[in-house]
Amino acid sequence: MKLVCSVLCLAALPAWAGDLQPREGWAVYPTGKAYDALVADVVAAVAEHGLIVVTQAGPTEAAASRGITIPGNRVIGAFNNDFAVRVLNLSTAALIEAPIRFYVTENEDGTATLSYKTPSHVFAPYLNEGGVALVAISGELDGKFQAIAETAAK
Template identity: 60%
Template structure:
């Protein structure tokens, strides 16, 4: 009975002890002073200003709330540009599975939000041998664009 009670308590507390995003290899992780909704809006505005379209958005926060479950804000925003899509597709059909590149907005316990994403050069790395140096060039350009979007959104 004691083990069952302990397990139940851990299950119930798990959402409240969600870890904040930590730096990891091949990622950009930027803590901001912005709130969750403000950072989402800032990412969209910065993407538009840098000629990247918002292609997808998804997150469990709203659906969880509809089920009566409260979790920290969590949104994945997929960004891309058709010029890059066509150019990458011409180099590697398989590489297009990686588009759009996703930016990840997560709400922190203190009410601020963090912006994270895998570097495009990391995302496209498995296709470099197949696609050649042109894909490396495009991925480096996307690295710079996503860094600019991140910096603009975070300020």
């Protein structure tokens, strides 16, 4: 009975960012920064590199208000109207992917990791509609997202 309880209790522990496995189309930046610092640095870097924080969401604070402690977890959506109009002119369906999201996750050792799906990966399913122009926009966004990540992670 003790073994069953131990296994069930272990299954209820929160997953840490270190549990993320490499995935095709993802960029991952482990950092030595604390979770709150990395969130703030991502928000600042988004503005610095010409995009706008459109959304922010995460379960950490809501869980804490319910008395549940989970690792820091924040999704930060970034885009701007210039890119939105350009994408929309090429593929109405592709714009559902905007804003493209950064993902900040807290690690068990107190550091945080920044990751995101590359814009070229996100927009790949719409290339049959958007063609080479959407490939070019995706490349521009890949550069911006990489610059944001490098700025925030340093």
